[in-house]
Amino acid sequence: MDFQGQHILSIEQFDREAVETVLSIAAQMTPYVERKKRCSVLDGTILASLFFEPSTRTRVSFSSAFNLLGGKVMETVGMGSSSLTKGESLFDTAQVISGYADVIAMRHPEAFSVSEFAKGATVPVINGGDGPNEHPTQALLDTYTIFDELLRIxxxxxxxxxxxxxxxxxxxxxxxxxxxxxxxxxxxxxxxxxxxxxxxxxxxxxxxxxxxxxxxxxxxxxxxxxxxxxxxxxxxxxxxxxxxxxxxxxxxxxxxxxxxxxxxxxxxxxxxxxxxxxxxxxxxxxxxxxxxxNLAIFRQSNNGIKIRMALFALTLGVEQQLKNHESEVTWFTRK
CATH class of the missing domain: 3.40.50.1370 (Aspartate/ornithine carbamoyltransferase)
Incomplete structure (x- = not known):
């Protein structure tokens, strides 16, 4: 699977090799998540975070993942704060937001809505959950957690x-x-x-x-x-x-x-x-x-940052440049 420039909409896009690629890149994000190193590989880029359904972990971890790679985030939270309530189509919204951002993370309450949105987008769109249908980034972080926990024991x-x-x-x-x-x-x-x-x-x-x-x-x-x-x-x-x-x-x-x-x-x-x-x-x-x-739920949640960092790096084509943009952490941290 060639990730660069691609939408991440469904787990059906992935074969085993593609999953293992994401897991491998996610593991490389560990020093940044643990604040042992900084990485600015996405300095100058913008993530549009569009969450039209309630979310805490997924929304914040998408933003944290992008920030940890040096990018900036702009957010729209809730259907009521968007022009969708004025009758704007998903296609039109996608066209507009694509002009403002380099990549889009989106959650929507209706099944297949993110795929419909992506038809109008000219930048990569990552599905943060579309109603009862799919949650591909959660599946990837769950798989990462399962393998990591089995290794731990x-x-x-x-x-x-x-x-x-x-x-x-x-x-x-x-x-x-x-x-x-x-x-x-x-x-x-x-x-x-x-x-x-x-x-x-x-x-x-x-x-x-x-x-x-x-x-x-x-x-x-x-x-x-x-x-x-x-x-x-x-x-x-x-x-x-x-x-x-x-x-x-x-x-x-x-x-x-x-x-x-x-x-x-x-x-x-x-x-x-x-x-x-x-x-x-x-x-x-x-x-x-x-x-x-053996309660892994908080380690599981934290692994979501690594997975989403990996997907940002892969879809924007910078996964081989991480080391070139590393620097030391200069603040106190308990991570």
Whole structure:
């Protein structure tokens, strides 16, 4: 895959080699993320960050990633602050913003909207999530985290056993992650969800067509057994027609330290795309897990900066120039 000048819209654009390229470049970003070095390779460039749906981690990490490479960021947050509310088309918006920026990161509540926007863009567009459809950068950072965590505990990647738990119907993160992991050999997927929220057939077909084993269960204890990774998700209540319908499923699956001790194998890695819903009637990932060394959710979130830095470097064609633009960090940091 030739990244330079390309849009990053779907994980379907990637083959295994392309994924490994992103992961390799992301690893090179570690000294900048840890503030051991500075990098100004994108000095003079501008990122347009267009987030038309609520976001904390993805929006801020896209901006931080661009800043850490020396670029500047301009933001539009919320549909109400854009001319889309005045009837402007996605095509027209893309044409205009392309004149202001060198690259665009975008989130939108409607499926395939970012792809539609990219048709009008003359600079690279990176999908930060399009409704219930896809979240390609999250899938890449999740894959990076899985490999990094397995290395941390000293487990060889001969076979990966992963349970994905919760709202698998509406969760774009699990859709994209399943597609990425299907590119690698010997993956055993366990999908844990209520019948009404099970993984879409087309995603399960991708896993099975790649030769992987797929298991489906509604029982959490069964799904947790003998896994290398457990990937918890919240109920995507914003995707339901009514709050009452969403409430039927909130709190159905809860992972606590006691449940972990009773049903998970030693060193099972726990992931979550965040935000986790810590309200008492949901609480899918209990805060009593916070001291568990295998809770990877904050390392996972931080890895998002590395992945997004890598994608900026690749799409703007500067991935081979990083060392030439390094300098020393001159401020105090606890990183």
């Amino acid at each position: 000293g487990k060889p990647m001969e076979t990966l056993r992963i349970a994905l738990v919760g709202d698998l119907k509406n969760g774009r993160t699990v859709h994209s992650l399943s597609r990425v992991l299907s590119l690698f050999p010997n993956v055993e997927f366990t999908f844990v969800a209520p019948n009404a929220l099970t993984m879409p057939e087309k995603i399960m077909a991708v896993c099975e067509d790649a030769g992987h084993r797929v298991s489906i269960t509604q029982d959490l204890s069964t799904g947790l057994a003998n896994q290398d990774v457990v990937y918890m998700t919240r109920v995507q209540e914003e995707r339901f027609d009514t709050q009452e319908e969403a409430n039927l499923y909130r709190g159905k699956y809860r992972l606590t330290q006691n449940i972990y001790d009773n049903y998970c194998a030693d060193n099972t890695i726990i992931m979550h795309p965040l935000p986790r819903d810590s309200r008492p009637d949901a609480n899918e990932l209990s805060e009593d897990m916070n001291r568990n060394p």
